Amino acid sequence: MPLAAIDMSETDLYLNDTQAPYFKRLRDEAPVHYCPNGRFGAFWSITRYADIRAVEANPAVFSSDALFGGITIRDQPPGFTTPMFIAMDPPGHAVQRGAVAPMFARKNLDLLEVRLRECVTRILDALPIGETFDWVDQVSREVAIQMLAIMLDIPFADRSKLSAWSDMAVAVDEQAGGPSPAERQAVLLQCLGYFTDLWKTRIALPPRHDLISMLAHNPATQGMSPMTYLGNLMLLIVGGNDTTRNSITGGLLFLNDNPAQYRKLRHDPGLIGTMVPEIIRYQTPLAHMRRTARSDIMFGGEQIRKGDRVILWYVSGNRDERAIEQPDSFLIDRVKPNQHLAYGSGIHVCMGSRLAEMQLRILWEEILARWPLIEVVGAPARVPSSFIRGYQSLPVRIPARS
Template sequence: MATRAIDFAAWPAEPPHLAAARARAYAMPLTEIDMLDTDLWVNDMHWPYFERLRDESPIHYHANGRFGPYWSVTRFADIMKVDTDHARFSSDAHLGGITAKDMDQDFILPMFIAMDPPKHDVQRKAVSPIVSPGNLAHLEVLIRERAQAIFDNLPAGETFDWVDRVSIELTTQMLATLFDFPWDDRRLLTYWSDKATADETVPGNPTKAEREAIMLECLMYFTKLWNERVNAPPAGDLVSMLAHNPATRDMVPMEYLGNLLLLIVGGNDTTRNSITGGLTFMAANPGEYAKLRANPDLIESAVSEIIRYQTPLAHMRRTALVEVEFGGQTIRKGDRVVMWYVSGNRDPRSVDRPDEFIIDRPRARQHLSFGFGIHRCVGNRLAELQLKIVWQEILKRYPRLPEVVGIPGRVPSAFVKGYTSLPVRIPA
């Protein structure tokens, strides 16, 4: 592996892989553009395709998606309209759920993100106290101690994988804390998170049957924890909360598994990839890191900008409950509608200079990454807290940012927009 630092400043305005993608994106017939094509994501080549869709076909129909026909909504304001219209655009698992790929109808995992009101409201409220302001204040101390230990143990002068050593380790420790999960087994949470969202049509990923077997192992493990905690006095961890709350204590096993996976993926993949993304963005924009060092009060807007720029979940999906006239198109009842948060976050109609990473951007909080409406991310304040602590600890330690010394590996998914690896070296 190369260990020379990448000189981002020497890159042309548009990296070569994007120039090639742009040529293809604008040469192909509009109707053939398929944003679910995994190659676009693993190679980071989706950007020019979205740019063309936003300009030429903002409510775009693709008839031959590998999960079936689907609409792509790509402008910020249009995404906001769909996301806030839960009466006409459903999240219900039985209609397909919240990802472009339908939830398997023979393996439905009920979870509140994939429910409509009123059941959604009741179950969400059973979980939300874990991220209440009071609990976050308590968690802040723990997160900081653990982040400090992780940074203190990083090697200097040698190349290591930032994803594994920092991003995964920190978010997994956090999740293990929230679940009061057996500490030495905590990487199981990472494993289950990765497998739960792995697309079986991508080579190398588990088959549907293998994935379901892994999910059932997760259920068995957590059933043991449930049984221990349901018979003990109520405690502050998520398993105990679910086992004791009247809204959730009678959940059937698949519903328990569904809500666990929601919390595992929601509390793991997303923050993990924003931690990794943040380092790559700062490395590519040394002036922004200098700004942050000069004025650490910018950390909160820097965190929002990292979350916008990364957009760790590229999309959310809805299913039309009725026929809807929208942007000059007719969306029929039952149609699959994909809201591309990653595209809306780069829409120049709503975000000034959207392709630039600007940590002191005015109104940095106005991004789509957490979604809007009743399904807005329940853990958004915890995610921001974790990222804030990461950057505070980085600022304390590194006058020179850890060097990114290779190209990041990317997750082959149009849903989880993330990284498999990032080679980094801390100057000795």
């Protein structure tokens, strides 16, 4: 295939998990690559680890702002917009990031740990033994969504609403049979109504440790518009939902695909600490982030023009042999397991990384305390998206003990 014909926005590459050899070719032969006729328009692909970090270190030229297109390869759809700080540049970005930062402080996470362990215990103890079931539906989805319900401090019974809103926020026309813009808008406005009521209740109470209370009481966010409030909620809900859900699924799949690593883990559960970041690297649940050039710039020997779309392919950077040893192997005892790009880098680096890793750690501690093995008994169904790298289902079975 001529290099010019490679189009990494093609969703089938992710649905069938066949993207890796194309990325390797781009890293080796055209690390800053132009695709003139992508599914969502022309774009540059940045595929090497060091180049991705260099772009992220230069937000003055490489913008995340929704005004110029935002953070995904597909431009933010016109009309109904929900501004969020992941899609803002300095100086506005730092103000809003600062307002929710206390939520992710270690002290607050320690408070969440106890409640999270209770959730995980409840979910695992309800699983069927000796029968095939869907790991995505019964475990990954539940753990991720219950954690969000705790962070937002909403009733347990409302967690299915949270799940529906999160799905709607990321539903794009990439997915066949997706919602119309009007349907999407109606559901998201319903979500805004729900959280506006919560805001009114929490602002009338003294400050607490949940996210709504933090946003309502912080002077930096107190006066934000309803759409900004909705946008920031969506960022936290989506940011914390698909990413952890797909890492939870990926982890079980990788251990089954690498039985020697699974055995090693059983013999030494202390390896959970290094396995968790390795799962996140190997999964890379967000395949890319996008930037838009604010001015002409020469980068990697190529002329990028003002207004060009620049895609940072984390999924490729995390397999770059120039930065990571044996990048295609899943190794649960790596010496530097955190040296990966799955959380991005620079001013927008993920805020929820410690929270995500805590969820995976607790889940694996509780799994190993119960069962020596959970078997994957069929092929995973993957998500047809070049943005969210994840799974729709994964059939598994917990063998009955003899």
